[in-house]
Amino acid sequence: MSKFSIRSIKGTQDILPDQSSQWQSLEEAIRNFMGHYGYQEIRTPTFEQTDLFIRSMGKETDIVSKEMYSWTDQGGENLTLKPELTAPVARAYIQHNLGGKSPLNKLYYIDTLFRRERPQKGRYRQFNQFGIEAFGSEYPEIDAEVITLAISIFNKMGIKELKLKLNSIGSPQCRIDYRETILDFLKPHIADLSEISQTRFENNPMRILDTKVPHEIEILKNLPNIADCWTNEDKDHFEEVCSLLDSTGIKYELTPRLVRGLDYYTKTTFEITSSALGAQDAICGGGRYDGLVESLGGKPTPGIGFAAGMERILLAMNNVESTSNSKQVYIVGLGNAVRPTVLKLAEELRQSSITTEFDVLRRSIKAQLREANKSGAKYAILIGDQELEARQAELKDLSTGDQKKIELNNLVEHIISLPF
Ligand code: AMP
Numbered sequence: 001m002s003k004f005s006i007r008s009i010k011g012t013q014d015i016l017p018d019q020s021s022q023w024q025s026l027e028e029a030i031r032n033f034m035g036h037y038g039y040q041e042i043r044t045p046t047f048e049q050t051d052l053f054i055r056s057m058g059k060e061t062d063i064v065s066k067e068m069y070s071w072t073d074q075g076g077e078n079l080t081l082k083p084e085l086t087a088p089v090a091r092a093y094i095q096h097n098l099g100g101k102s103p104l105n106k107l108y109y110i111d112t113l114f115r116r117e118r119p120q121k122g123r124y125r126q127f128n129q130f131g132i133e134a135f136g137s138e139y140p141e142i143d144a145e146v147i148t149l150a151i152s153i154f155n156k157m158g159i160k161e162l163k164l165k166l167n168s169i170g171s172p173q174c175r176i177d178y179r180e181t182i183l184d185f186l187k188p189h190i191a192d193l194s195e196i197s198q199t200r201f202e203n204n205p206m207r208i209l210d211t212k213v214p215h216e217i218e219i220l221k222n223l224p225n226i227a228d229c230w231t232n233e234d235k236d237h238f239e240e241v242c243s244l245l246d247s248t249g250i251k252y253e254l255t256p257r258l259v260r261g262l263d264y265y266t267k268t269t270f271e272i273t274s275s276a277l278g279a280q281d282a283i284c285g286g287g288r289y290d291g292l293v294e295s296l297g298g299k300p301t302p303g304i305g306f307a308a309g310m311e312r313i314l315l316a317m318n319n320v321e322s323t324s325n326s327k328q329v330y331i332v333g334l335g336n337a338v339r340p341t342v343l344k345l346a347e348e349l350r351q352s353s354i355t356t357e358f359d360v361l362r363r364s365i366k367a368q369l370r371e372a373n374k375s376g377a378k379y380a381i382l383i384g385d386q387e388l389e390a391r392q393a394e395l396k397d398l399s400t401g402d403q404k405k406i407e408l409n410n411l412v413e414h415i416i417s418l419p420f
Helices: 017-037 050-057 062-067 086-095 140-156 172-192 195-203 205-210 214-220 232-248 310-316 336-351 365-374 385-389 408-416
Strands: 047-049 070-072 078-081 105-114 126-135 162-168 266-274 282-288 303-309 329-333 356-358 379-383 392-397 403-407
Touching: 017 105, 017 126, 017 140, 017 310, 047 050, 047 086, 050 062, 050 078, 050 086, 086 105, 086 126, 086 303, 126 140, 126 310, 140 162, 140 232, 140 266, 140 282, 140 303, 162 232, 172 195, 172 205, 172 214, 195 205, 205 214, 232 266, 266 303, 282 310, 303 310, 329 336, 329 365, 336 356, 336 379, 336 385, 336 408, 365 379, 379 385, 379 408, 385 392, 392 408, 403 408
Parallel strands: 329 356, 329 379
Antiparallel strands: 047 078, 070 078, 105 126, 126 303, 162 266, 266 282, 282 303, 379 392, 392 403
16 A cells, blocks of 8 residues: 555545646637637636625525535635636626626636536536526527537537427516425425425425426326416517527527526526436536626626537547647757757757657657657657767658658758648
């Protein structure tokens, strides 16, 4: 047994060098996509005042009631590692008066989140999301753009078996009315509900609709839909979102039970799943939150966005094309005298954007050549004492085995001109 006993925290992951190129490719694809849709990046701090999350999400949500990493710092402030991104982005939007500078702000983020959940495949305590938040438009066009962006990006990434679930939870009044509908409907069934649903009945009845318990699903079958509580405006808005999506050919499934757990959602709400993922099949959740900015002290501002889990995207992607540079040149040096020349050569090649490696383990020529081949380099440069004296080096094409002498003075220029 090794003496080393400090391990990473449960639910956190190291991304090792052989996985990091996948992450880089994913991040690059997201950034390119966001550029095409006119979204600009926003970065917010890793921790915020705890109150921000309590006020935006509500005390009764799972996240706030039991999953936040919160502490009181040395100055007595209550702080929390961010468990979601919409509230921090809305906080920054208000604090920096972005709405005063432009009537429409289309923002995106790629960020790390923290939730003390029960770890399993696709569910971690530290994980990454990318997402967008569009502030300023109340109209269905932006709902359609946000949903289209999400679907297109997952299609582009080759994620199979995508399903878009769509609903509207109407205006805040509709939510209040529907809460009463649920309470009235479930009152006669309280004794049959699971303990967790009984608690939700008291605290957050809408969440009962997320139940996975078969006999509760059965009971809920006859619950009236939230659509019964929509105002005319809610209905018009939703119908227009649907018809805009129809015009782009995007398929969706109307899902009346999709109400989502967070307090600030209004109107359009959606979720994208992929059955390629197994039990944790949600890739992305989003919706409209027209009341959020005002509830955090800003001017009334409509908003809509989504957040997508990056670990799950990578799990669902069969093959991410790697953008990592293959090693292009490997310098094989032998003898003490060549070391300064090798270092200088490597530096000149790297400055010219040629990926270059050289041996720092003082291995034999044979071992260095083996390493050069293993590294995937296209060319090897061989320099020993004799070559150095003659101010030359051997240039070897590792794919063909061809070898020729090149003057040291011309070497860098020559290599730059070679095909890679
Ligand atoms: P949410 O912020 O809960 O709406 O989640 C948005 C997306 O983030 C989900 O659809 C998942 O893809 C991902 N996600 C949420 N929680 C976790 C977690 N604990 N671990 C990994 N991914 C998560």
